[in-house]
Amino acid sequence: xxxxxxxxxxxxxxxxxxxxxxxxxxxxxxRLGRLALERGGTAALGAKVEVRSFHFSLGGGSVTLRxxxxxSPFDSMQNLLEADELTADLDLLPLLEKKVAIDRxxxxxxxxxxxxxxxxxxxxxxxxxxAQIMANVKSWAAQPALQVPILQLATGKxxxxxxxxxxxxxVQAAESLAARADSSRRxxxxxxxxxxxxxxxxxxxxxxxxxxxxxxxxxxLLRDARRMLDRVKQTRDRLTALERGVxxxxxTLDQGLTSLQAARRRDYDFAKSLIRLPxxxxxxxAWVLFGPEAVRKFQxxxxxxxxxxxxxxxxxxxxxxDGPRRARRPGTTVEFPRAHRPPGFLLRDAxxxxxxGDDSAGPRRYAGRLQGxxxxxxxxxxxxxxxxxxxxxTADGMFDHVHATSRDVMGAxxxxxxxxxxxxxxxxxxxxxxxxxxxxxxxxxxxxxxxxWTVTAPAATWQRDSGxxxxxxxxxxxxxxxxxxxxxxxxxxxxxxxxxxxxxxxxLDQAVSDRLRSMIGAEVDAAESRLRVEVDRFADQQVAPLKxxxxxxxxxxxxxxxxxxxxxxxxxxQVEQQLRRLTGGIRLP
Amino acid sequence: MVILKLLQSIVKxxxxxxxxxxxxxxxxxxxxxxxxxxxxxxxxxxAALILxxxxxxxxxxxxxxxxxxLGFALDPMFDALGRQLLLGTPAxxxxxxxxxxxxxxxxxxxxxxxxxxxxxxxxxxxAPIYFLCRWGVRRYRETIGExxxxxALYRAISASKLYGIYRLFRPET
Numbered sequence: 001x002x003x004x005x006x007x008x009x010x011x012x013x014x015x016x017x018x019x020x021x022x023x024x025x026x027x028x029x030x031r032l033g034r035l036a037l038e039r040g041g042t043a044a045l046g047a048k049v050e051v052r053s054f055h056f057s058l059g060g061g062s063v064t065l066r067x068x069x070x071x072s073p074f075d076s077m078q079n080l081l082e083a084d085e086l087t088a089d090l091d092l093l094p095l096l097e098k099k100v101a102i103d104r105x106x107x108x109x110x111x112x113x114x115x116x117x118x119x120x121x122x123x124x125x126x127x128x129x130x131a132q133i134m135a136n137v138k139s140w141a142a143q144p145a146l147q148v149p150i151l152q153l154a155t156g157k158x159x160x161x162x163x164x165x166x167x168x169x170x171v172q173a174a175e176s177l178a179a180r181a182d183s184s185r186r187x188x189x190x191x192x193x194x195x196x197x198x199x200x201x202x203x204x205x206x207x208x209x210x211x212x213x214x215x216x217x218x219x220x221l222l223r224d225a226r227r228m229l230d231r232v233k234q235t236r237d238r239l240t241a242l243e244r245g246v247x248x249x250x251x252t253l254d255q256g257l258t259s260l261q262a263a264r265r266r267d268y269d270f271a272k273s274l275i276r277l278p279x280x281x282x283x284x285x286a287w288v289l290f291g292p293e294a295v296r297k298f299q300x301x302x303x304x305x306x307x308x309x310x311x312x313x314x315x316x317x318x319x320x321x322d323g324p325r326r327a328r329r330p331g332t333t334v335e336f337p338r339a340h341r342p343p344g345f346l347l348r349d350a351x352x353x354x355x356x357g358d359d360s361a362g363p364r365r366y367a368g369r370l371q372g373x374x375x376x377x378x379x380x381x382x383x384x385x386x387x388x389x390x391x392x393x394t395a396d397g398m399f400d401h402v403h404a405t406s407r408d409v410m411g412a413x414x415x416x417x418x419x420x421x422x423x424x425x426x427x428x429x430x431x432x433x434x435x436x437x438x439x440x441x442x443x444x445x446x447x448x449x450x451x452x453w454t455v456t457a458p459a460a461t462w463q464r465d466s467g468x469x470x471x472x473x474x475x476x477x478x479x480x481x482x483x484x485x486x487x488x489x490x491x492x493x494x495x496x497x498x499x500x501x502x503x504x505x506x507x508l509d510q511a512v513s514d515r516l517r518s519m520i521g522a523e524v525d526a527a528e529s530r531l532r533v534e535v536d537r538f539a540d541q542q543v544a545p546l547k548x549x550x551x552x553x554x555x556x557x558x559x560x561x562x563x564x565x566x567x568x569x570x571x572x573x574q575v576e577q578q579l580r581r582l583t584g585g586i587r588l589p
Numbered sequence: 590m591v592i593l594k595l596l597q598s599i600v601k602x603x604x605x606x607x608x609x610x611x612x613x614x615x616x617x618x619x620x621x622x623x624x625x626x627x628x629x630x631x632x633x634x635x636a637a638l639i640l641x642x643x644x645x646x647x648x649x650x651x652x653x654x655x656x657x658x659l660g661f662a663l664d665p666m667f668d669a670l671g672r673q674l675l676l677g678t679p680a681x682x683x684x685x686x687x688x689x690x691x692x693x694x695x696x697x698x699x700x701x702x703x704x705x706x707x708x709x710x711x712x713x714x715x716a717p718i719y720f721l722c723r724w725g726v727r728r729y730r731e732t733i734g735e736x737x738x739x740x741a742l743y744r745a746i747s748a749s750k751l752y753g754i755y756r757l758f759r760p761e762t
Contacts, residue, residue: 331702
């Protein structure tokens with residue numbers, strides 16, 4: 001029995017099925033495209049992306065989006081951008097390879113930082129790329145080098161570290177001098193003992209007694225008398241030399257005592273340094289006041305840069321990412337870029353038209369251009385560039401992921417626009433810069449960071465929340481800043497991703513520092529006086545006994561010198577007197 | 590309801606006019622639909638084959654119905670297999686790269702680990718499923734098939750609307 005392989009009568013239902021598919025495409029393609037764009041955009045950005053309408057024209061090779069809203073990943077009630085309309089001219093052939101190549105995109109009515117009525121955050125479901133980047137960026141911003149001591153200025157309290165006497169130079173120098181005094185005492189005592197002037201003097205006196213009964217013809221005795229005289233003189237010379245040594249030693253000890261005064265002055269300075277007043281340091285005022293805002297700016301720039309590096313990676317190696325959400329396990333989808341083939345996504349040229357400065361003068365329209373945005377920069381071969389040129393706005397960006405080491409640079413300067421208010425951390429104060437200039441630059445070369453944020457506002461105003469207290473520091477700050485009508489702020493970021501360095505300075509630094517110093521100056525003076533008394537107490541415990549010890553030592557040495565000299569002089573005199581008597585004043589050979 | 594429809598599928602497949610080979614071929618093709626993620630380009634081809642080839646559509650339905658839970662259960666294994674093929678076998682990277690840059694092929698999502706793993710598994714299992722099912726249908730018909738055909742349950746199922754639809758696609762013997 002022959003069985004037919006094909007079921008020809010199924011052709012009609014099959015064609016009907018295909019017609020149904022085409023019909024479903026016509027009916028639902030736009031809706032599916034919108035859902036895919038919203039889902040993909042949300043996953044990529046890490047915040048809600050919504051599209052009011054999406055239309056794909058296969059015949060015209062174009063896609064039109066209206067009402068695009070991308071929420072900020074950092075502020076739930078703020079949008080990153082809104083776009084009235086985006087029209088993209090698609091290259092259709094790459095669609096067969098599941099690739100999107102946009103020759104030209106016109107984006108009209110872009111607005112940045114607009115308010116939302118509902119939260120734009122999305123719950124993190126699994127280890128997505130954007131969630132991972134957000135976690136990394138938050139961890140980066142939480143590094144100690146970027147942490148601002150908010151409460152130190154808010155409390156305004158001064159603290160004094162305990163004074164450790166072992167760290168006082170006076171005490172150390174006194175202990176050293178005491179050791180030297182002991183050493184001198186031992187040396188001098190040994191010298192006196194070895195000199196033994198009294199024994200020599202006693203011998204000479206005894207010899208003079210012998211000479212009393214001697215005859216002038218006893219030449220041997222006369223020669224011995226000469227020798228005795230020489231011995232007495234030599235002993236006196238050695239005594240004189242010892243006297244010089246004692247004098248020099250005494251002088252050195254006195255100098256040591258004098259140097260204790262200088263050590264004590266240094267100890268006063270050291271004790272002063274124990275008074276902790278970090279916010280009083282002028283250079284730290286801006287860091288405390290504007291550091292968190294600066295970190296937030298650079299943190300956002302880093303997030304978007306890292307996002308770009310994730311979705312626009314260098315090289316042509318296979319790239320894995322999460323598969324599509326479905327009832328079945330999503331798995332992992334692996335992209336396989338190939339040299340000389342189109343990348344998975346390429347936006348060749350985008351003309352941007354956007355609004356800035358939503359103030360009393362109304363928003364103003366600007367234009368810019370974005371070129372070479374691609375998922376595979378190595379295939380495209382050129383970096384992505386962004387350029388905005390207008391009389392009051394300049395913005396440039398270059399994201400070079402063509403080579404192994406990525407280089408991302410972006411910078412923008414806006415002049416004469418209404419700047420958003422900046423809240424001071426931990427304080428019920430905020431500054432509204434008003435109309436002014438702001439610039440933000442950020443560069444990431446490999447893992448080397450460079451960033452600069454400046455705000456120049458000649459007509460800044462300050463507001464204080466009436467409900468909150470804020471403490472002494474808030475009062476002081478309010479008194480200072482309410483008299484300052486301009487803001488000149490610069491924050492600079494450097495170092496590497498793992499070791500960032502942030503420096504912030506502003507025109508408020510010195511003013512606030514001076515005011516704070518005068519406010520708590522009395523407290524500082526009292527603390528300094530207490531510490532001086534403490535230093536004196538520790539120092540005097542060592543210095544007073546040392547002074548007595550040195551005085552006693554030099555007095556004893558001088559007394560022994562005096563006694564020795566007197567004994568020797570008397571003995572010499574007696575011997576010479578007997579010699580003159582025997583010789584009748586004639587000098588014998 | 591689901592169980593009832595499954596019973597319908599089983600009964601109709603086993604008692605269809607198709608030969609055991611036609612039923613088995615239908616079940617093997619249907620198992621591809623069930624083992625792999627449904628909304629995929631290759632399943633459009635499989636569905637077209639089920640309609641166009643002279644195989645048992647109830648058999649395909651039965652194969653699909655039985656393979657769906659199996660597909661969900663084996664997803665971790667498919668994921669691991671696909672990952673090994675796509676990422677763990679450098680020798681295959683040139684093949685995947687070539688396929689990923691051909692027209693239409695990337696639309697099949699073959700570069701997804703679960704899809705590739707399940708499709709490869711389904712294709713490998715196609716022949717064993719076919720031969721096993723053909724043997725099973727033959728044994729069924731030789732043993733208890735006639736008694737079931739005369740049962741009240743079979744008559745009730747045969748009278749249902751689904752049976753009418755089935756008759757449109759019954760295999761031509």
